Amino acid sequence: MLRISKSWCAVLCFCFSLVAANKDDYKIFNVSLNGDSSISLHWLIDYPKTKLAFEIHLPSEFGWFAFGFSNYGEAFPADYCLLWRNLDGKLHLIDTWTNDEGVVDLDHHQDCSNFRYKTTSSGITKYTFKRKFDTCDNRDYIIEDGTTHIVWSRGLQRIVSPKGLNISTSDRQNSGMIRASLLKNLHANTNLPSHVQTLELLADKVKVPAEETTYWCRVFKLPDKFKKKHHIYQYEANIQASSQGLVHHMELFHCESNAKEEIPLYNGDCFDNKRPKKTEVCKRVLAAWAMGAQPFTYPEEAALPLGGETFNQYVMLEIHYNNPELKSGIIDSSGVRFHISDKLRQMDAGVIELGLEYTDKMAIPPGQESFPLTGYCISSCTSVGFPQEGITIFGSQLHTHLIGVKVYTRHFDALGRELPELNRDNHYSTHFQEIRRLKKPVKVLPGHVLITRCDYSTMNRKNMTFGGFSISDEMCVNYIHYYPRAPLEVCKSSISEQALKTFFNYMKEWEDQPTSESKGVSENYYSIQWNKMRVQLLDEVYHEAPLSMQCNMSSGNRFPGYWENAPVPAVSLPLPPPSRDCHFDDQK
Ligand SMILES: *[C@@H]1O[C@H](CO)[C@@H](O)[C@H](O)[C@H]1NC(C)=O
Ligand SMILES: *[C@@H]1O[C@H](CO)[C@@H](O)[C@H](O)[C@H]1NC(C)=O
Ligand SMILES: *[C@@H]1O[C@H](CO)[C@@H](O)[C@H](O)[C@H]1NC(C)=O
Ligand SMILES: *[C@@H]1O[C@H](CO)[C@@H](O)[C@H](O)[C@H]1NC(C)=O
Numbered sequence: 001m002l003r004i005s006k007s008w009c010a011v012l013c014f015c016f017s018l019v020a021a022n023k024d025d026y027k028i029f030n031v032s033l034n035g036d037s038s039i040s041l042h043w044l045i046d047y048p049k050t051k052l053a054f055e056i057h058l059p060s061e062f063g064w065f066a067f068g069f070s071n072y073g074e075a076f077p078a079d080y081c082l083l084w085r086n087l088d089g090k091l092h093l094i095d096t097w098t099n100d101e102g103v104v105d106l107d108h109h110q111d112c113s114n115f116r117y118k119t120t121s122s123g124i125t126k127y128t129f130k131r132k133f134d135t136c137d138n139r140d141y142i143i144e145d146g147t148t149h150i151v152w153s154r155g156l157q158r159i160v161s162p163k164g165l166n167i168s169t170s171d172r173q174n175s176g177m178i179r180a181s182l183l184k185n186l187h188a189n190t191n192l193p194s195h196v197q198t199l200e201l202l203a204d205k206v207k208v209p210a211e212e213t214t215y216w217c218r219v220f221k222l223p224d225k226f227k228k229k230h231h232i233y234q235y236e237a238n239i240q241a242s243s244q245g246l247v248h249h250m251e252l253f254h255c256e257s258n259a260k261e262e263i264p265l266y267n268g269d270c271f272d273n274k275r276p277k278k279t280e281v282c283k284r285v286l287a288a289w290a291m292g293a294q295p296f297t298y299p300e301e302a303a304l305p306l307g308g309e310t311f312n313q314y315v316m317l318e319i320h321y322n323n324p325e326l327k328s329g330i331i332d333s334s335g336v337r338f339h340i341s342d343k344l345r346q347m348d349a350g351v352i353e354l355g356l357e358y359t360d361k362m363a364i365p366p367g368q369e370s371f372p373l374t375g376y377c378i379s380s381c382t383s384v385g386f387p388q389e390g391i392t393i394f395g396s397q398l399h400t401h402l403i404g405v406k407v408y409t410r411h412f413d414a415l416g417r418e419l420p421e422l423n424r425d426n427h428y429s430t431h432f433q434e435i436r437r438l439k440k441p442v443k444v445l446p447g448h449v450l451i452t453r454c455d456y457s458t459m460n461r462k463n464m465t466f467g468g469f470s471i472s473d474e475m476c477v478n479y480i481h482y483y484p485r486a487p488l489e490v491c492k493s494s495i496s497e498q499a500l501k502t503f504f505n506y507m508k509e510w511e512d513q514p515t516s517e518s519k520g521v522s523e524n525y526y527s528i529q530w531n532k533m534r535v536q537l538l539d540e541v542y543h544e545a546p547l548s549m550q551c552n553m554s555s556g557n558r559f560p561g562y563w564e565n566a567p568v569p570a571v572s573l574p575l576p577p578p579s580r581d582c583h584f585d586d587q588k
Contacts (some may be wrong), residue, residue, distance in 0.1 A: 286583030385488025
């Protein structure tokens with residue numbers, strides 16, 4: 001066993017032998033695993049070796065502690081590194097997996113390596129281990145960019161052996177799940193210049209209800225100095241210590257209206273029917289934070305404009321409180337801290353919405369394990385919308401509502417040759433919508449094509465799900481953050497009206513479904529009795545039928561052009577799937 005000094009990171013620093021190339025490479029991230037932060041996770045990323053080093057702190061009273069990963073946060077089946085106390089009191093770490101019933105089995109390949117631990121005099125156990133992103137063991141979870149669902153559980157009884165242990169429990173004190181993006185961008189956080197000032201937009205002593213989910217909305221009028229244009233250089237969460245683990249995500253919206261329009265200073269539940277209608281214009285995302293996210297820093301070339309003569313001075317903070325333990329009596333004043341300056345950077349950053357139009361023309365049949373919808377940003381739109389020298393995308397926020405499980409955006413040049421993907425989340429969750437800095441900024445030229453696809457799971461739905469605004473409707477959007485700001489703001493598609501009519505007509509003529517010319521779009525979708533073949537046909541139609549494009553400017557108007565019945569962009573040369581550095585033949 002190593003000798004370990006007092007500093008908490010001593011263990012992690014010891015077991016992680018990086019060459020001191022850059023201070024950033026040693027960055028240690030952390031997230032609390034339970035509500036009161038008594039169990040926490042700290043990690044370092046070694047990109048050259050494609051390894052993570054984890055350190056976990058927890059109270060020492062336990063017989064076993066399982067820490068691992070699952071696809072969408074289910075406790076089992078899952079991949080666990082299991083810490084357990086032998087009958088003689090020694091701790092061991094073992095690579096395990098749990099079957100569909102929550103029963104533990106041992107992996108043939110042991111991939112929770114370099115285990116070390118210590119127990120502090122204050123009764124905290126700290127342990128570390130390393131884990132490859134991809135261990136090449138089919139029993140192990142592959143850690144990828146985007147969302148990772150971290151699951152844990154513990155038992156207070158000592159066990160004789162981990163094999164056969166049943167980790168299934170409904171006890172919220174002894175199990176949990178959090179989402180984190182583990183493979184963070186190490187080089188995104190640049191230092192701020194000294195002329196930067198802070199602007200805090202915080203909740204005002206909110207009595208957090210003893211309910212699992214609360215969305216709290218507070219409208220602010222910006223201080224007078226924002227009649228002059230400022231730049232946001234960076235923003236971060238300001239979470240009260242007593243609300244750690246409770247504040248799940250926050251968004252700041254700009255109230256998109258003319259500069260003179262007064263918006264009521266609403267402060268209450270977002271879904272309360274007393275919320276004034278006028279606050280509905282507060283929906284243009286300025287900032288988004290989700291649990292585990294680091295400060296979001298704009299790249300040196302650009303920053304996000306806030307304020308100015310034509311800028312409506314109202315913004316709205318939305319906080320999602322997640323209170324599964326139904327605690328009562330918590331008062332919260334968390335919010336977002338902005339680092340701003342009236343010294344403007346060279347360029348304004350902007351946001352473009354890629355993906356699907358919000359329309360019931362796009363729909364997802366019920367009972368599907370995974371059904372895709374795809375939104376196109378076509379060549380003729382980027383040709384008119386982007387400056388000649390193109391734009392540089394440095395950040396991306398993927399967005400769906402409740403049933404989105406995977407989202408990605410592919411990038412093609414004007415000849416249909418695929419370039420590296422813009423962003424991808426294979427374990428997407430609507431509850432973890434960070435704006436992420438891309439590890440490599442992406443240059444997109446006029447004429448290029450961006451294709452955003454979302455996969456939805458409707459196993460729990462009995463009826464059709466439609467594209468739309470309501471939380472029970474779906475969206476498929478990638479908000480890309482880029483510079484220099486261009487006139488293009490919306491580049492989204494849906495199936496052309498004509499093609500959809502043809503589909504409904506086909507359903508009537510050949511499949512004997514009660515669709516009809518006189519019925520509306522959603523009514524027609526409802527009319528269809530969905531079976532495997534019809535679902536597959538809809539999928540094919542969506543991927544081949546001509547498009548109706550929304551190629552809009554920030555003024556809300558379309559770019560001049562003809563945007564109906566555009567062909568689906570042709571892919572001439574797709575990229576091969578990413579290769580894994582594995583030698584599967586030497587495994588059982
Ligand atoms: C966790 O990270 C935050 C910064 O993101 C830092 O302020 C805090 O001190 C860290 N906590 C621990 C226990 O290291
Ligand atoms: C595991 O434990 C849960 C609850 O504690 C129980 O319902 C389940 O039947 C057990 N499974 C097996 C395979 O023993
Ligand atoms: C689906 O919803 C529509 C509209 O509310 C309703 O008419 C229809 O009966 C529903 N279908 C099923 C299978 O529940
Ligand atoms: C795009 O512009 C058209 C025409 O002005 C408008 O009807 C539509 O709502 C706009 N779409 C978005 C998403 O702004």
